[in-house]
Amino acid sequence: AVxxxxxxxxxxxxxxxxxxxxxxxxxxxxxxxxxxxxxxPSPVGSxxxxxxxxxxxxxxxxxxxxxxxxxTRATAGRAVHLARGRALGGSSAFNALLYHRGSAQDFDEWGxxxxxxxxxxxxxxxxxxxxxxxxxxxxxxxxxxxxxxEDARYENPLSSAFVQASLQAGMKENPDFNDWSTxxxxxxxxxxxxRRGRRAHAAAxxxxxxxxRRNLQVRSGCSVTRVILNExxxxxxxxxxxxxxxxxxxDVSGGEVIMCAGxxxxxxxxxxxxxxxxAELEKHGIPVLFDVPxxxxxxxxxxxxxxxxxxxxxxxxxxxxxIAKGILSPARLLQWLVRGSxxxxxxGCDFGGFVRTDTSKAxxxxxxxxxxxxxxxxxxxxxxxxxxRSGQLRSGVTFQSVxxxxxxxxxxxxxxxxxxxxxxVEPGFASSSADVKTLREGIRLARKIASQPAFKDIIVxxxxxxxxxxxxxxxxxxxSRTLHxxxxxxxxxxMGVPEDPMAVVDLxxxxxxxxxxxxxxxxxxxxxxxxxLGASTFALAERASSIxxxxxxxxxxxxxxx
Ligand code: FAD
Numbered sequence: 335a336v337x338x339x340x341x342x343x344x345x346x347x348x349x350x351x352x353x354x355x356x357x358x359x360x361x362x363x364x365x366x367x368x369x370x371x372x373x374x375p376s377p378v379g380s381x382x383x384x385x386x387x388x389x390x391x392x393x394x395x396x397x398x399x400x401x402x403x404x405x406t407r408a409t410a411g412r413a414v415h416l417a418r419g420r421a422l423g424g425s426s427a428f429n430a431l432l433y434h435r436g437s438a439q440d441f442d443e444w445g446x447x448x449x450x451x452x453x454x455x456x457x458x459x460x461x462x463x464x465x466x467x468x469x470x471x472x473x474x475x476x477x478x479x480x481x482x483x484e485d486a487r488y489e490n491p492l493s494s495a496f497v498q499a500s501l502q503a504g505m506k507e508n509p510d511f512n513d514w515s516t517x518x519x520x521x522x523x524x525x526x527x528x529r530r531g532r533r534a535h536a537a538a539x540x541x542x543x544x545x546x547r548r549n550l551q552v553r554s555g556c557s558v559t560r561v562i563l564n565e566x567x568x569x570x571x572x573x574x575x576x577x578x579x580x581x582x583x584x585d586v587s588g589g590e591v592i593m594c595a596g597x598x599x600x601x602x603x604x605x606x607x608x609x610x611x612x613a614e615l616e617k618h619g620i621p622v623l624f625d626v627p628x629x630x631x632x633x634x635x636x637x638x639x640x641x642x643x644x645x646x647x648x649x650x651x652x653x654x655x656x657i658a659k660g661i662l663s664p665a666r667l668l669q670w671l672v673r674g675s676x677x678x679x680x681x682g683c684d685f686g687g688f689v690r691t692d693t694s695k696a697x698x699x700x701x702x703x704x705x706x707x708x709x710x711x712x713x714x715x716x717x718x719x720x721x722x723r724s725g726q727l728r729s730g731v732t733f734q735s736v737x738x739x740x741x742x743x744x745x746x747x748x749x750x751x752x753x754x755x756x757x758x759v760e761p762g763f764a765s766s767s768a769d770v771k772t773l774r775e776g777i778r779l780a781r782k783i784a785s786q787p788a789f790k791d792i793i794v795x796x797x798x799x800x801x802x803x804x805x806x807x808x809x810x811x812x813x814s815r816t817l818h819x820x821x822x823x824x825x826x827x828x829m830g831v832p833e834d835p836m837a838v839v840d841l842x843x844x845x846x847x848x849x850x851x852x853x854x855x856x857x858x859x860x861x862x863x864x865x866x867l868g869a870s871t872f873a874l875a876e877r878a879s880s881i882x883x884x885x886x887x888x889x890x891x892x893x894x895x896x
Contacts, residue, residue: 339369340585344882345572346370346592347558347603350424351868352855352875353594354536355461358543359879361550368550369584371574373557374421377537383427384532385670386681387655392428393719397421401598401759403819408764410814415715416635416759417821418596422554423537425596426868429821430681431533433483433525434865435873437697438514440739444860446829448841449877451514457873458512466525474513480539481872482529486684487675490651492706492731492792493685497521499786500702503779505687511865518864519698521687527868531674536872556582559753561591561607563623567848590850590882593827594875597857601630601746601826602757604838604853609845618751624847628836630746632828634862635761636701636820637740639773639813640712641733641780642797649792650707650729651677652721682707683734688864691775697864699739699772701820702779705732712798712816730797733783735776736820738864742766746826763817773817774809822867827857842881854878 344360346353349372361368374397377383382391392398393415401416403409419428435458438451459476465484470477500521501507508520527534544550555577562571562583569591572584593600604610608623610630615622655677657663670678682705688698708730709717717732744762749755764770777799784793799812827845830837839845843852856871863870 339582342367342369342584342586343589344368344592345584345586345589346594347561347572348372348424348593348595348599348855349374349422349537349541349552349554350419350594350596350855351426351536351871352878354423354540355872355875356592356594356854356879357550357552358540359876360882361544361547363883364547364549366549370550370552371556371558371572372422372552372554374419375554377421377423377427377535378542383421383535385678386431386526386528386531386533387678389428389430389681390718390721393417393715397428399598399756401756403763404758404760406760406763406765408814409817414761414763414817414819416598416761416819416823417715418598418823421537422541422552423535425821426527427533427535427537429868430683430866431526431528431868432683432866433512433527433869435512435869436863436865437518439697440861440863446831446841446860449829453877454870454873455514457877458869461869461872461876469510472510472513474510474515480543481527482534482539483525484528485523486526487531487679488677490649490654490677490706492645492649493704495788495792496685496704496731496783499783499788500687502786502788503783505689508687511688518688519690521702522685524684524686526680526684528679531670531679557753558595558603559606560603561593561851563607563609563848563851565623567624569848569851586850590852592882593851593853594855596855597633597823597826598746598757598759600853600855600857602748603753604629604827604845605748606751606753609847614747618748620751624845626838626846628828628838630757630826631743631836632825632860633744633746633759633761634740634742634822634825635744635763636736636738636822636862637742637763637769637773637817638714638734638736638820639777639817640709640714640735640798641777641784642708642712642730643732643784643793644708644728644730644795644797645792646794647792648729650731651680651682651705652707653729688738689776689779691772691779697739699737700776700779701736701738701865702776703734703736705734708732708797712812713818714820715818731793733780734820735773735780737769737772739862740766741768743825761819761823763819764814770810770813773813774806777809777812822862824856824859824862824867827853828860829858830860843878852878852882
């Protein structure tokens, strides 16, 4: 028999980055009963999640949804691994921790009332607790929020050589990539969402402080299978399967459902609930409640490729971490446990830069991430997994080129009407010649940096792509053979004005045609703010909470931003 629960004000579907923020903010009022449903477990207490460097061990593990792209010719027939966090905290419990917001222009270009860069800045600052003293004084940073942002507490000499070589190659230094009064371009130190070298994920920053509230019920091990709606667009129930495999329904009549299942699972669940492109739903025999063509469309991700170099001396991050193959240095472990510093306190890519590969571009299209280590293959994701499994000890450096403002768009479609069968995900990788050009120029820029005096006595050989590949055609073939995801995945239920036929949610994040169903996760970004998306998702959920609670007009007018 199906168990039914009632008297709920808010059901939060998905306990990920956005879900944890909402669970906290919405349950602050003790009169509101909030239930959050999440398939994954709590990461609190897991060293693999807490230690940034252990990110390599999370790929392909039980913390990973292990999605894959639909193979296309543009990726040489390969299914590209698409990692997503399966835990309370979601992908914030699994990401590379880089703290980037893109540029003010990214948000202003949307032209969406209530969502200008000024509104976003207020939300970014409300979430942030900036630890670098010089930045804490800046109007572009927050100091009282729950998410700690700090510099990596480890610096490999190879990273210093990278910065020096980049300057020698003509790049300028950028001390703060999130200062919107200056150009995002330049090279330098990325900041991380960590607290004294430990991962600051949403289950720790937002959920843990709220767990004692009697009006908040967090249910892990529960997979939502659909939202039940009536013909007037009211969500009346949320159907889910609990950890024992039992089907249950939460009655939400009079309350609200907030979809926070992420940019792959949210459109999937909407389609299973009868909201999506008519033809797609009919193909799978799902009754169409609302024909919303934008559900699953507009999907974007960051494509990435890598240059790898062997080096003369054993000075990579893995050389510092392991005393023998797969055996972690006790001194390094102790350093992290006691002081929160050393190689275990970084995800390994905390130096890099932003670049316009073409001077006509208004904003940088390329992010270069420098890793003081060499993977097992040019596929960054496979390398992470292999290092995690074997603790390999090859010395070298990697430059990862990431297309941060991609042109390509793809889609999420149904494979079947079975909620436990993953959807078809096609991010459109390498389908845009502009995106391929960005990556190609990234490979060439990495080569230029690697050949500067600062690396002269360090770098030995270009392992990949390899000196033999030089022409556009050769590099493009390398790109299609080795392109991987830099884990952004967004846009599949975009926010927009009513006149936009492809908009899925309105400016208050309500799903078209419905009255009490919203989406608050990375699905709603119309385009990706140029940088990683974790910080923007925290800020989105912060602002969404204010909108839902009715106190949204928090701006920072003194800045005079557009
Ligand atoms: P998520 O945080 O993924 O949350 C979605 C939640 O919904 C998950 O907990 C999931 O288990 C749950 N869910 C799924 N299906 C269901 C269902 N049927 N029922 C109920 N719940 C469900 N961002 C950065 O800022 N910096 C980085 O360095 C960075 N690196 C990354 C590296 C990796 C490997 C990954 C995976 C991501 C990275 N990101 C990074 C991206 C960033 O983490 C995400 O953009 C952001 O966390 C997305 O938040 P979200 O709330 O939309 O989704």
